[in-house]
Amino acid sequence: MQLTDYRTLGRSGLRVSPLALGAMTFGEDWGWGSTPAEAAAIMSKYMEQGGNIIDTANIYTKGHSEKIIGDYLKSTGIRRDQLVISTKFFCNLHPGDPNAGGGGRKNIIQSLENSLRRLQTDYIDLYWLHAYDPHTPIEETMAALHDLVSAGKVRYIAVSDVPAWKVAQAQLVAQFRGWPAFVALQLEYSLLERTVEGEMIPMAQELGLGVMPWSPLKGGVLSGKYTRGNKDEAQSGRSASGLINGLSESTYQVIDRLQELAKEKETTPAGVALAWVISRAGVTSTIIGARTMQQLEQNLAALSVSLTPGEIASLDALCVPVLGFPATFAQTALNMSQAGATVNGISSLTPPLMPQNSNEVY
Structure with a gap:
């Protein structure tokens, strides 16, 4: 498999690479992440290999992630239409302003205008509701998104981290009103987070949503960095706090099996873990994050990893949800x-x- 093995996203004609480049690591505003120069090099490497979708959000590094992408596109002269720019609204960048976040019409419009300014483009290819807003009727959210699509400022709409019943409601509202429906669903999915197989993924398959998993390495736990041998050593980076401390025996069993398969296939544990996610039913494009060029190359190597049904079953058996x-x-x-x-x-x-x-x- 290669980045150029494009797949249509959900019930749409939008073609995306099997690995999407996540941009949450672009910028050092949260105390970790890539410098603008490092992020530019990562984007160049990804696009050189045929990758065509970059996923960000208005909240990532306080808006700096979007600006880094916009500056990169402007400085390189890359043809805008060849890239699928994916960004999100919902999170509030202005504490104290109750209308600067959520799924209401006022916030959707102002968030989009700000994202367009930072990205230095006049439209967004894939615009996501970032989370569930219990305070706003879904009809209001879908109507506002319909208006933005009609105005040509948004090409496709999608949804992230929202309960299955609310997504189903949104899809039905859109269908019966003749509005654009969501074409994709972002959710956390990895060997260590499989509860989405209960309702979320079957719902996505039934309603025509392409699944785009985030955190396929569980925040770095499955990257190969953490093993039984170094469990008592201090770790650095954003994953070192809380999530890594005190990994369970069942988690170490998964890590052990990833190491075994990585050795057999002459790849990395991260490559095997990503290959498992890529192979799952309903998954269209898996989001990879990369703070360094080395991390990007390790993640892209997953495209060349092929797992047999027996190997997949051996991993499945260690992490039954x-x-x-x-x-x-x-x-x-x-x-x-x-x-x-x-x-x-x-x-x-x-x-x-x-x-x-x-x-x-x-």
Whole structure:
């Protein structure tokens, strides 16, 4: 696989690379991250190999991430239309102003205008609702996004980190009003975060949303940097606080298996972990973050990693997600309803559609 093996995103004609370049690390405003020069080099390397989607947000490094991307595009003279610029609204950059965040019309419009200014472009290819806003009717959010698409300031809309039931509501509202619907869904997905397999990913597949996982390495836990051998050593970087301290035995088992597979395939644990995410049903483009050129190259190497069904199963078995109601109950009911039934002579008693919690007692 290569970055030029473009895939259509959800139920749309927008073609994107299988790995999207995440820009949350662009800028040092949060105390870590890439300098503008380092970020420019990372973008150049990514695009040289055919990568075409850069994902950012208005909140990333307090807006500096968007400005770094805009300055880069302006200084290099890259043809704007060849790039898919993905950014988000929701987070408040002006504490004390209650209308400077959320999914309301006022914030959506002002956030877009500010993002366009920082990115130095007159349209956004992929504009995301960054999180769930319980205070704003979804009709208001979708109507405002419809207006921006109609005005030519936004090409496609998408949603990130919102409950499945709210996404379903938004899609139905858009369908019946004749408005643009979401084409993609961002969510956390990795070997250490698989609960989205219960409702989020099946919902995305049913409603035509391309899945774009973020944190496929669980904030660096699966990068290969953290092992049993160095668990007592001090670590640096944004992942070192809280998340890394006191990794569980089950997490170390996943890390051990990643190291084994990486050695067999002459790659890195990060490459194997990313290859697992890329291979998952419903996933269109996986977001990779890179603070350094070395990290980018390690992440891109995942494209050349091929996992066999047996190797994938060995990883799956180490991190079976505990799914809540109604996932396990629904599978039990489905099995009961189909007992003895066949389709074209083939028994319907197939393996469970969803991973089961083997410790659950009814």
